[in-house]
Amino acid sequence: MFDLPVGQGPVHITLLMGPKLARPVPAEVTEALLSAQITATAGERSGFQLAFDLTKNGLINRRLLPEGFFDPKTRLVVTVAVKGTPDVLFDGLIVRQEVGASNHPGHSTLTVTGEDLTLLMDLEERTARYPNLPPSERVLAILRRYSDYGIRPDVYHEKVTQPPHQDLRVHYQTGTDLQYLTELARANGYTFYLEPGPNPGQSSARWGPEVRLGIRQHALNVNMDSNSTVDQLTFAYDGTAREEPQARWQDPGTRQSTLLPQPPISPLRPPLGRRPTPALKRRTLTGTAKQQREQAEAELLARAAVSADVVSGSGSLDVNRHGYILQPRQLVGVRGAGRAYDGDYYVKSVTHMLRPGSFQQNFTLSREGLEARSDYVRP
Numbered sequence: 001m002f003d004l005p006v007g008q009g010p011v012h013i014t015l016l017m018g019p020k021l022a023r024p025v026p027a028e029v030t031e032a033l034l035s036a037q038i039t040a041t042a043g044e045r046s047g048f049q050l051a052f053d054l055t056k057n058g059l060i061n062r063r064l065l066p067e068g069f070f071d072p073k074t075r076l077v078v079t080v081a082v083k084g085t086p087d088v089l090f091d092g093l094i095v096r097q098e099v100g101a102s103n104h105p106g107h108s109t110l111t112v113t114g115e116d117l118t119l120l121m122d123l124e125e126r127t128a129r130y131p132n133l134p135p136s137e138r139v140l141a142i143l144r145r146y147s148d149y150g151i152r153p154d155v156y157h158e159k160v161t162q163p164p165h166q167d168l169r170v171h172y173q174t175g176t177d178l179q180y181l182t183e184l185a186r187a188n189g190y191t192f193y194l195e196p197g198p199n200p201g202q203s204s205a206r207w208g209p210e211v212r213l214g215i216r217q218h219a220l221n222v223n224m225d226s227n228s229t230v231d232q233l234t235f236a237y238d239g240t241a242r243e244e245p246q247a248r249w250q251d252p253g254t255r256q257s258t259l260l261p262q263p264p265i266s267p268l269r270p271p272l273g274r275r276p277t278p279a280l281k282r283r284t285l286t287g288t289a290k291q292q293r294e295q296a297e298a299e300l301l302a303r304a305a306v307s308a309d310v311v312s313g314s315g316s317l318d319v320n321r322h323g324y325i326l327q328p329r330q331l332v333g334v335r336g337a338g339r340a341y342d343g344d345y346y347v348k349s350v351t352h353m354l355r356p357g358s359f360q361q362n363f364t365l366s367r368e369g370l371e372a373r374s375d376y377v378r379p
Helices: 027-031 059-064 117-122 135-149 177-187 293-306
Strands: 011-018 033-041 047-053 075-082 085-100 109-116 125-130 151-155 171-176 191-196 203-208 217-221 230-237 243-246 248-250 257-259 273-276 281-284 311-318 331-335 343-355 358-367 369-372
Touching: 011 027, 011 033, 027 033, 027 059, 033 085, 047 075, 047 085, 085 117, 085 191, 109 117, 117 135, 117 177, 117 191, 125 135, 135 151, 135 171, 135 177, 135 203, 171 177, 177 191, 177 203, 177 293, 217 230, 243 293, 248 293, 343 369
Parallel strands: 151 203, 217 331, 243 281
Antiparallel strands: 011 075, 033 047, 033 343, 047 109, 075 085, 085 109, 125 171, 191 203, 230 311, 248 257, 273 369, 311 358, 331 343, 343 358
16 A cells, blocks of 8 residues: 555544444534554554644534544544545544533534554453473464454464474463563564554454565655655664673583574564674573573574664655655665665654644664665655
8 A cells, every 4th residue: 555656645644433333423523633643662562642622512512422432442443545545544442532612612622542452452351371382372362352353463484493392391371462462572572563454444463574675665765856755854873782692501411501593683684784783781581481482592593683773764754745644663765865874764653743734754763783775765
């Protein structure tokens, strides 16, 4: 969907709401929408905040608000279309509402705040056992509980295979489903998040490595005169961010302790920069000695990969000027920032800010080193 240009047309927002199955809202609700802010970040829960005009005798104030139309746990889907190109920006639940009453006509507002559907996975603590199941199959078993909300699993096998040994250890979940899914992802160097779409009422639950391979989005151009598509872009290089973790493992038969070899992180983080940054810090992982060797190796790989991104970028753009909706958690190229900072980046987060006649995006980028790996950046 992101590959379709949005052109110079007006922005249209469609809202769907309901207890579980979201339906189009009355036209008066859409007309009362003053602004929408939606934030999606890799490895974190997405959130939204919508502000409505709370006219004294309007439908919202008179009937919908008292009858619970905007109550917490109401499902809300936001779709935006520019020149007929629709894109589902958010699918989640309202968690909070605020009313700002004013003496001045037209200044009273209703603000609703919410989080994506992973909130459902974080409402109930449970204790569950998963005998003889590797991590990815435990994830699938958990995600099946949420298929009624249109959540489809997008689950990958672990990079370090961890065959279960029921005779040695049975894996238990204590805490919420989201806590356990996130814990399993972190232990394997993976990320877990929900991606809304492609159709309203659908989401994919990605449990796997960050998307650092495949088609790049259209480039962010800066400092290129009339070809610039980005209002501003700032980069930072933190030389102390990368760590070299160390882990020891004890053979249960011989009681011999050995230092595990450093794994290459490229299976999890295919390099985006030509000149990777060396690790200045060393950290010793605790608790790996008594784990299964495969678990200890997976945790070592995960810790090495997660600290690799030392180069970050942040900026903002106007969607109509850029011509495309920048999508989070995918790759994008940068042009015009100079030899050190041009090239491909992972889009770490995007905040969509919509107002009548305006669609702005703030974003952050990351990668593990300086200089582009290729002389070509997709325009």
